[in-house]
Amino acid sequence: MKQIAGGVTAARGFQAAAAAAEIKYKNRTDMAMIYSEVPCRAAGTFTTNVVKAAPVMWDQDIVYHKPFAQAVICNSGIANACTGARGYDYCRKTAEAAAQALNIPAEAVLVASTGVIGMQLPIDRLCDGVKAMAPLLEGTLEAGCRASRAIMTTDTKNKEVAVQVEIGGKTVTIGGMCKGSGMIHPNMCTMLAFITTDACISREMLQAALSEDVQDTYNMVSVDGDTSTNDTVLLLANGMAENPEIIEKNKDYEAFKGALNYVNTALSRKIAGDGEGATALFEMKIVGAETKAQAVTLAKAVVMSSLVKAAVYGHDANWGRILCAMGYSGAQFDPEKVDLFFESAAGKLQIIENGVAVDYSEEKASRILSEPEVTAIADVKMGDAKATAWGCDLTYDYVKINADYRS
Amino acid sequence: MKQIAGGVTAARGFQAAAAAAEIKYKNRTDMAMIYSEVPCRAAGTFTTNVVKAAPVMWDQDIVYHKPFAQAVICNSGIANACTGARGYDYCRKTAEAAAQALNIPAEAVLVASTGVIGMQLPIDRLCDGVKAMAPLLEGTLEAGCRASRAIMTTDTKNKEVAVQVEIGGKTVTIGGMCKGSGMIHPNMCTMLAFITTDACISREMLQAALSEDVQDTYNMVSVDGDTSTNDTVLLLANGMAENPEIIEKNKDYEAFKGALNYVNTALSRKIAGDGEGATALFEMKIVGAETKAQAVTLAKAVVMSSLVKAAVYGHDANWGRILCAMGYSGAQFDPEKVDLFFESAAGKLQIIENGVAVDYSEEKASRILSEPEVTAIADVKMGDAKATAWGCDLTYDYVKINADYRS
Numbered sequence: 114m115k116q117i118a119g120g121v122t123a124a125r126g127f128q129a130a131a132a133a134a135e136i137k138y139k140n141r142t143d144m145a146m147i148y149s150e151v152p153c154r155a156a157g158t159f160t161t162n163v164v165k166a167a168p169v170m171w172d173q174d175i176v177y178h179k180p181f182a183q184a185v186i187c188n189s190g191i192a193n194a195c196t197g198a199r200g201y202d203y204c205r206k207t208a209e210a211a212a213q214a215l216n217i218p219a220e221a222v223l224v225a226s227t228g229v230i231g232m233q234l235p236i237d238r239l240c241d242g243v244k245a246m247a248p249l250l251e252g253t254l255e256a257g258c259r260a261s262r263a264i265m266t267t268d269t270k271n272k273e274v275a276v277q278v279e280i281g282g283k284t285v286t287i288g289g290m291c292k293g294s295g296m297i298h299p300n301m302c303t304m305l306a307f308i309t310t311d312a313c314i315s316r317e318m319l320q321a322a323l324s325e326d327v328q329d330t331y332n333m334v335s336v337d338g339d340t341s342t343n344d345t346v347l348l349l350a351n352g353m354a355e356n357p358e359i360i361e362k363n364k365d366y367e368a369f370k371g372a373l374n375y376v377n378t379a380l381s382r383k384i385a386g387d388g389e390g391a392t393a394l395f396e397m398k399i400v401g402a403e404t405k406a407q408a409v410t411l412a413k414a415v416v417m418s419s420l421v422k423a424a425v426y427g428h429d430a431n432w433g434r435i436l437c438a439m440g441y442s443g444a445q446f447d448p449e450k451v452d453l454f455f456e457s458a459a460g461k462l463q464i465i466e467n468g469v470a471v472d473y474s475e476e477k478a479s480r481i482l483s484e485p486e487v488t489a490i491a492d493v494k495m496g497d498a499k500a501t502a503w504g505c506d507l508t509y510d511y512v513k514i515n516a517d518y519r520s
Numbered sequence: 521m522k523q524i525a526g527g528v529t530a531a532r533g534f535q536a537a538a539a540a541a542e543i544k545y546k547n548r549t550d551m552a553m554i555y556s557e558v559p560c561r562a563a564g565t566f567t568t569n570v571v572k573a574a575p576v577m578w579d580q581d582i583v584y585h586k587p588f589a590q591a592v593i594c595n596s597g598i599a600n601a602c603t604g605a606r607g608y609d610y611c612r613k614t615a616e617a618a619a620q621a622l623n624i625p626a627e628a629v630l631v632a633s634t635g636v637i638g639m640q641l642p643i644d645r646l647c648d649g650v651k652a653m654a655p656l657l658e659g660t661l662e663a664g665c666r667a668s669r670a671i672m673t674t675d676t677k678n679k680e681v682a683v684q685v686e687i688g689g690k691t692v693t694i695g696g697m698c699k700g701s702g703m704i705h706p707n708m709c710t711m712l713a714f715i716t717t718d719a720c721i722s723r724e725m726l727q728a729a730l731s732e733d734v735q736d737t738y739n740m741v742s743v744d745g746d747t748s749t750n751d752t753v754l755l756l757a758n759g760m761a762e763n764p765e766i767i768e769k770n771k772d773y774e775a776f777k778g779a780l781n782y783v784n785t786a787l788s789r790k791i792a793g794d795g796e797g798a799t800a801l802f803e804m805k806i807v808g809a810e811t812k813a814q815a816v817t818l819a820k821a822v823v824m825s826s827l828v829k830a831a832v833y834g835h836d837a838n839w840g841r842i843l844c845a846m847g848y849s850g851a852q853f854d855p856e857k858v859d860l861f862f863e864s865a866a867g868k869l870q871i872i873e874n875g876v877a878v879d880y881s882e883e884k885a886s887r888i889l890s891e892p893e894v895t896a897i898a899d900v901k902m903g904d905a906k907a908t909a910w911g912c913d914l915t916y917d918y919v920k921i922n923a924d925y926r927s
Contacts, residue, residue: 230840427923433637
């Protein structure tokens, strides 16, 4: 497996385009289109929020009930959530505009939105944007990059990754893009991520691979504990790699899932590191847990703690807050057995042993915590299970961004 | 029932004192003592955090297993959490110092600590502080006020309240003080609160009243979602009001519980309004719920949402974030039936009806949200159950306080 340049257009047969439709922002692109030259099998995971945005409901219908998908239309600026029947009708109108422009069925068009909740989309400008993008479609890496920029909201960086893996003697490519910076606390899946692959794989195996992998990737990210109304991960496979079709959980499936995990992990880390206002990616590894579920619970509680996040921002080895968060997570463990380490590009340092502080250097700890990617490792010494969660620091800018966002 | 001046010394027979023991802070008081002239029945509720501070374990032993309590020693600056066997031994040493100074059994001395996790207490200075406070004990309101100031950490205001109620022809007084500003997310109970009463009430009824009432008061407060290792509410009753002993859940019990609820609600609101960095108290009322549990889940999710809290700070009627938080709370409801209102001293305004925005004035909404106490009311139209949760806004200062706290 090797990482390559690009995102959603890296895999054979996928094209992308962007447009400036003035949905809410001015002077920037705010719409993206992804298109496959041939119909794709589609898998998806969606928000578990009771308040589901209209595009989530539209996409669930396609992923669960329609034979294939061939395009994705995404806009930034307005989330099309809490918009009632009119919001759902706008999904249909968007899909119909794309169907006409691309000469494919409307029920093969997935839609996604991100932005302010509660406002109605300017549907005419949206449909104009769809029409404008169709003739701009290109299979180049640049086109994929343009699409990834168009879906940003408070993101400061566009987020793309692609990887190649050999499956059944053929080179299979998986590429993806995502957006997400605030209202990030995936539960079942997260924010918006679009993954394309030329792998030949059955619909069942495609969904299985995605559903399993989001548990270890997007679902392990938290920026602010707020599970969005719009969380969507879509995975499109068009089969153009011509590998033997993957129809069971054999070694080809594992190879595909390994490559998918690489893409999803890289995108998840990008989301966490670009959390609203963040200056650092914060990674929490739990090792020595009794069960995977216990490790997940402990790791997520730590990356969600406002106090831990503020301490990371202050480069302060305030380990008591990490133990405190593990303690209220709901998972059982013996605090008096925990070892804790901090690690980054600046080195690795043990902070506590069996629940109490060792005689460590605060200065060295602070240096480790001053890097842009910081890891804490807690060993609870109960077994072999482990989990990793990703978050970011809590900064003045998170407050600024979110106190001002709507205006 | 009527509110009166004072706190822990308002009820007959209770005295208090404070001392500057240089536990961690300089040039301020950091220890408090509460003393009853006669032995008290004691009730308590404690943190559910797996990581329990040493004083929590000490107090649980007294409240659950010892016949009575007569004094409380509290220090600020160091939490005595994650301090192992030595930390517990320091609780015993503190109690022994108080026992000697006050001529009462050590097992009648409750202890409490708040501050940095993981540091050991300077036990000699702590014991010196205990000795210094004993001769300073006074039953005056001023002495109660001094005690309430000594237990502050990042609190900006001391927190006291007292109330009187007639029970069995006698005037019963309940007064209390508390501290709490960060690491506030009570689960079963919260931060440090000390309530004193001269009511005559059996131990079982005292604990029942407290356990029931914390569910509606401290447990409905969240500043940052972090359940502390030290959360403790202690309720001491010395019987000096000479009301007929309350030994069952009759109307006297209800009168007592009503007065206790008044004290606990007032203290809970004070904690939320003085959350670290807060500029506003944010109150979330859920009405029309099917069950109390559902209403509690919905209300707490909203006050815990970082995005809702940041919007309150920005005086932004970003109602989508409130619906979003209700949606991921775990409680079921129909988003398309929800009505939402904002209310404060500046007026009341309906924002959404049946899940979609009404044509409200953003300017008026912003004016309502600019008051120091802001309420949102969501009617989910499923039944008659309701719940109220208290939080605060999320501000730059929350980040500043917690990025710098240890240093």
